[in-house]
Amino acid sequence: MDAFTTLTGLVAPLDRLNVDTDQIIPKQFLKTIKRTGLREGLFYDWRRLKDGSQDPTFFLNQPRYQQATILLARDNFGCGSSREHAPWALLDQGFRCVLAPSFADIFYNNCFQNGMLPVVLTGAEIQALFEGVAAREGYRLTVDLAAQRVITPEGTAYHFEIDPFRKDCLYRGLDAIGLTLQHAGQIERYEQRRRTQAPWLFQDVTQPRGAL
Amino acid sequence: MAAHTLFDKIWDEHVVRAEPDGTTLLYIDRHLVHEVTSPQAFEGLTAAGRAPRRPGAVLAVPDHNVPTTDRRVAIADPISAKQIHTLEDNCTAFGITLFGMNDIRQGVVHIIGPEQGFTLPGMTIVCGDSHTSTHGAFGALAFGIGTSEVEHVLATQCLVQKRPKTMEVRVEGQLSPRCSAKDVILAIIGKIGTAGGTGYVIEYTGSTIRALSMEGRMTLCNMSIEGGARAGMVAPDETTVAYIKGRPMAPKGALWDQAVTAWQQLTTDPGAQYDAVVELRAETIAPQVTWGTSPGMVTGVDGNVPDPRTMGDEKLRQATERALEYMALVPGMPIRDIKIDKVFIGSCTNSRIEDLRLAASFAKGKKVAGSVHAMVVPGSGLVKQQAEQEGLDRIFKESGFEWREAGCSMCLAMNADVLQPGERCASTSNRNFEGRQGAGGRTHLVSPAMAVAAAIEGHFVDIRHWS
Numbered sequence: 001m002d003a004f005t006t007l008t009g010l011v012a013p014l015d016r017l018n019v020d021t022d023q024i025i026p027k028q029f030l031k032t033i034k035r036t037g038l039r040e041g042l043f044y045d046w047r048r049l050k051d052g053s054q055d056p057t058f059f060l061n062q063p064r065y066q067q068a069t070i071l072l073a074r075d076n077f078g079c080g081s082s083r084e085h086a087p088w089a090l091l092d093q094g095f096r097c098v099l100a101p102s103f104a105d106i107f108y109n110n111c112f113q114n115g116m117l118p119v120v121l122t123g124a125e126i127q128a129l130f131e132g133v134a135a136r137e138g139y140r141l142t143v144d145l146a147a148q149r150v151i152t153p154e155g156t157a158y159h160f161e162i163d164p165f166r167k168d169c170l171y172r173g174l175d176a177i178g179l180t181l182q183h184a185g186q187i188e189r190y191e192q193r194r195r196t197q198a199p200w201l202f203q204d205v206t207q208p209r210g211a212l
Numbered sequence: 213m214a215a216h217t218l219f220d221k222i223w224d225e226h227v228v229r230a231e232p233d234g235t236t237l238l239y240i241d242r243h244l245v246h247e248v249t250s251p252q253a254f255e256g257l258t259a260a261g262r263a264p265r266r267p268g269a270v271l272a273v274p275d276h277n278v279p280t281t282d283r284r285v286a287i288a289d290p291i292s293a294k295q296i297h298t299l300e301d302n303c304t305a306f307g308i309t310l311f312g313m314n315d316i317r318q319g320v321v322h323i324i325g326p327e328q329g330f331t332l333p334g335m336t337i338v339c340g341d342s343h344t345s346t347h348g349a350f351g352a353l354a355f356g357i358g359t360s361e362v363e364h365v366l367a368t369q370c371l372v373q374k375r376p377k378t379m380e381v382r383v384e385g386q387l388s389p390r391c392s393a394k395d396v397i398l399a400i401i402g403k404i405g406t407a408g409g410t411g412y413v414i415e416y417t418g419s420t421i422r423a424l425s426m427e428g429r430m431t432l433c434n435m436s437i438e439g440g441a442r443a444g445m446v447a448p449d450e451t452t453v454a455y456i457k458g459r460p461m462a463p464k465g466a467l468w469d470q471a472v473t474a475w476q477q478l479t480t481d482p483g484a485q486y487d488a489v490v491e492l493r494a495e496t497i498a499p500q501v502t503w504g505t506s507p508g509m510v511t512g513v514d515g516n517v518p519d520p521r522t523m524g525d526e527k528l529r530q531a532t533e534r535a536l537e538y539m540a541l542v543p544g545m546p547i548r549d550i551k552i553d554k555v556f557i558g559s560c561t562n563s564r565i566e567d568l569r570l571a572a573s574f575a576k577g578k579k580v581a582g583s584v585h586a587m588v589v590p591g592s593g594l595v596k597q598q599a600e601q602e603g604l605d606r607i608f609k610e611s612g613f614e615w616r617e618a619g620c621s622m623c624l625a626m627n628a629d630v631l632q633p634g635e636r637c638a639s640t641s642n643r644n645f646e647g648r649q650g651a652g653g654r655t656h657l658v659s660p661a662m663a664v665a666a667a668i669e670g671h672f673v674d675i676r677h678w679s
Contacts, residue, residue, distance in 0.1 A: 186229050
């Protein structure tokens with residue numbers, strides 16, 4: 001996984017509540033067996049007008065946001081389905097960080113698995129950032145994971161909270177499975193104990209039906 | 213001894229290792245896999261040279277992409293076919309049990325787990341699918357995960373988690389005639405909002421919940437995620453035990469007795485504290501209909517489409533205006549005046565035998581309106597078989613409903629069952645997001661009884677007073 005340390009980048013605003021993962025990446029793009037190439041499906045329906053042409057007013061179609069790496073969003077971003085295709089599609093577009101007042105749990109978690117940082121700021125801070133982006137083309141922010149700060153062009157710094165374990169994994173780009181496998185002995189001992197306490201939990205579904 | 217909630221008990225039993233900051237390595241008992249969220253996980257295992265730790269704890273089934281028409285014909289969409297074949301290949305390569313497309317046990321992943329007795333009380337259960345919350349109906353801790361975590365569970369049988377908060381949703385009293393678990397959960401989401409449960413595991417309690425069948429409890433827990441909660445649960449009781457007994461993968465003999473004894477401990481102790489409590493009265497719950505593009509945009513069938521101009525909060529007003537524009541609804545119009553084009557009875561929310569029996573009882577002897585196209589998609593091959601043995605398929609067909617093969621179908625329209633732009637659907641599924649059932653399609657979430665009545669009348673009717 002790619003490490004995330006400090007990111008300075010252009011900000012793109014998506015001013016809608018409850019953006020669900022069906023909007024981020026509609027179902028027809030979930031048939032892939034790869035993690036890459038999902039940019040084409042990102043906000044597919046919102047990017048288009050009814051006649052199928054590109055909607056010039058949609059933020060991702062505007063030239064000023066083409067190189068954006070930071071997405072500015074509203075409450076409950078990423079609600080709905082667990083599809084990890086949502087962060088994959090955002091990454092494929094170039095986003096490495098999403099700022100919002102709140103996120104849906106599964107989406108929030110999926111971001112960390114992909115070297116992407118979801119940042120929770122207060123509603124007032126997010127509102128101020130929306131106003132900043134609207135006021136000035138080329139609005140850029142610096143996101144400093146180590147210091148847990150978002151710094152505006154004016155020099156204002158917004159502090160954000162993050163779970164220390166998630167922070168460490170993201171900052172160092174650690175392989176989560178590799179970390180868990182370091183505790184393989186402990187998993188083994190847990191299984192042995194549980195097998196005695198609750199043996200029905202260890203009935204193997206590959207056994208013929210009716211076995212045991 | 214301290215009083216514990218049901219959630220506390222299951223969580224504590226599954227802690228393999230806990231760090232001082234609360235980061236927990238949680239053991240996972242059961243893992244369900246489907247074709248859409250697993251290929252990249254298997255690819256990751258292969259790339260890292262890892263194998264599944266306990267293939268015997270995993271059950272796989274194709275459901276999202278499968279056609280609901282004749283299965284003897286090859287899948288028309290080559291990309292869907294490839295995803296399904298990839299699942300088959302991965303299951304063969306990694307020694308995982310698969311209920312393939314032509315297996316009578318195939319069906320929607322959250323239908324077949326309980327149906328087989330794969331889902332048991334007290335377990336931790338995951339799946340790369342947000343509606344995994346369904347399995348909480350058995351008093352299990354069950355939640356959806358992303359593909360990276362699917363790979364993590366395959367490789368380690370564990371997940372790294374932080375302990376969530378707990379919320380009690382207590383529903384007391386008797387439901388109005390013909391109101392069901394679907395109306396209860398939609399009313400709960402209407403009350404707490406689509407993010408009200410974020411960060412929480414919900415335990416549903418109270419006399420109304422106790423009176424629900426297992427199938428009703430599954431409907432209820434299924435939509436916990438629509439209220440933002442990754443998991444919802446109901447403490448197991450005699451109803452739970454009676455449902456599980458004798459199922460193919462349920463424990464048998466002495467092991468069964470031992471398991472049932474353990475399950476009796478799976479209740480919230482008197483005096484245990486939840487982090488939040490929400491209360492509802494069953495009598496106040498009318499049959500629910502969503503009018504917008506988020507499950508929290510819901511009201512009783514006796515209500516009206518809301519007027520955004522009356523909303524103080526600017527963001528809420530904008531979201532409501534946008535939803536009404538998408539849904540092509542006029543502020544203030546009665547819900548009963550909304551005319552529909554399609555009806556979908558199915559999905560992991562409402563496609564079990566009880567749902568189909570109820571739907572058939574309302575459809576019997578009546579005809580689907582000429583302007584409506586209606587379909588019934590059973591949750592599994594076994595549900596379909598059971599329904600046919602009971603003659604439900606004939607009732608549906610005589611009424612003008614299509615009778616299909618099992619799968620996710622028009623809940624998310626990944627297969628050929630899709631709404632056309634502008635079409636309006638009364639659906640027993642769980643999400644009314646923009647384009648969910650097809651680009652430009654308009655979804656109203658309702659119970660099976662409400663869906664049948666809408667199919668027959670061509671518009672929504674108050675099922676409580678429908679003859």
